[in-house]
């Protein structure tokens with residue numbers, strides 16, 4: 001107790017010296033202008049998907065069950081339309097067709113994830129390696145390379161072997177070793193051909209929504225401490241997997257390794273109220289900084305340490321709900337990413353409010369909302385706010401020292417009724433990519449690639465098949481899961497080919 005108190009006092013003193021969470025990003029006066037211009041020659045374009053959302057083949061060829069199989073099969077169904085990923089887009093059988101879709105649009109690379117329980121059915125090496133699972137990914141990688149498309153692998157995009165979930169999943173520290181062994185298997189099996197590795201996708205989502213809010217697998221509505229434990233173990237797993245690549249594989253394979261972190265942009269609800277301005281910075285720091293500060297500085301953001309320690313103490317706890325890294329872990333974490341993978345979709349307004357509900361939401365003393373005038377999508381949380389993308393990119397530049405950024409997801413949802421004429425998605429991509437162009441050409445942000453989410457409609461987690469993010473329409477009524485290009489596929493093909501927006505229409 002005493003050391004906790006002493007530490008809290010020290011942290012409060014230190015934190016007040018840099019209470020802010022980076023600098024506010026002022027509004028730009030050219031928000032409404034469309035910028036004509038192109039990206040640097042070495043800029044790359046691609047698409048992303050994730051194993052559980054597209055593969056299907058859920059019990060085929062020796063694959064073990066994972067937590068999303070378990071979650072979607074539970075009764076009553078926690079999924080909005082009662083669906084599962086058992087078949088999804090059937091990419092387990094149709095990967096060659098997927099590669100042709102990528103080729104038709106002119107993608108430079110394809111970001112996909114590996115299903116852990118497809119290659120290690122119980123999640124561990126002693127439990128046995130599933131050769132058929134490895135073969136599936138070898139086939140996909142070879143098909144991509146034969147078509148001149150670079151493979152980019154995400155090691156973990158939310159589907160955890162159920163056997164590991166049964167041992168507590170990400171809140172059991174033992175998983176750090178299991179993840180390292182899994183990473184070693186993938187580097188060894190695919191690293192001769194795969195040169196871009198992403199350890200984790202959007203840990204905020206599976207930790208907070210899976211272990212705190214309960215709407216994603218494993219569906220735990222747990223205490224205010226579990227999401228913090230989850231991220232702590234994810235960060236340790238990431239650090240070891242990164243160091244393993246850096247020390248043992250990079251010297252031979254010459255690839256790069258990083259992490260993908262999702263974040264919205266956060267605008268003060270009242271820009272003239274300093275408390276709201278501070279609250280908006282706190283919101284982006286609790287969201288993006290939760291993972292990125294440890295990766296760049298070796299430790300959690302000072303503002304998180306200050307707020308969570310203080311609240312934990314007020315709750316009469318012996319220890320802070322935000323775990324502490326030892327000096328050794330700080331050293332392993334600091335600088336553990338060759339690039340920053342960024343997923344971005346939308347923007348929120350932030351008000352400063354004092355809250356007593358313990359947990360990641362209440363700990364921030366903020367309340368978020370969206371401006372009803374911002375255009376909607378089919379997803380309740382996703383409104384179209386293109387300038388927010390640029391502001392986030394500038395905040396990242398200022399906060400972490402202009403790191404190399406790969407945009408690893410960005411996209412828009414509609415529903416079945418829209419069909420192939422997805423004009424709103426076309427507008428979304430044009431305006432968001434244009435704001436990224438401003439960030440590169442006008443603000444000097446070091447962004448080197450852009451990944452559209454997603455190549456095709458797919459299983460949208462708790463929303464099932466009701467929300468569609470694809471530039472290809474997938475017909476779920478057809479056993480063939482027929483894929484048809486939407487208008488947005490043509491628009492992206494043009495932007496990719498021209499490397500931006502070279503000139504106004506004549």
Ligand SMILES: *[C@@H]1O[C@H](CO)[C@@H](O)[C@H](O)[C@H]1NC(C)=O
Pocket residue numbers: 069070073074075162166
């Ligand atoms: C989910 O996993 C638990 C624990 O292994 C098991 O008892 C349960 O039967 C599984 N549920 C489904 C629907 O597979």
Ligand SMILES: *[C@@H]1O[C@H](CO)[C@@H](O)[C@H](O)[C@H]1NC(C)=O
Pocket residue numbers: 254
């Ligand atoms: C390693 O990769 C870099 C850039 O990705 C390249 O310039 C360099 O030639 C490569 N080195 C070897 C030994 O392959």
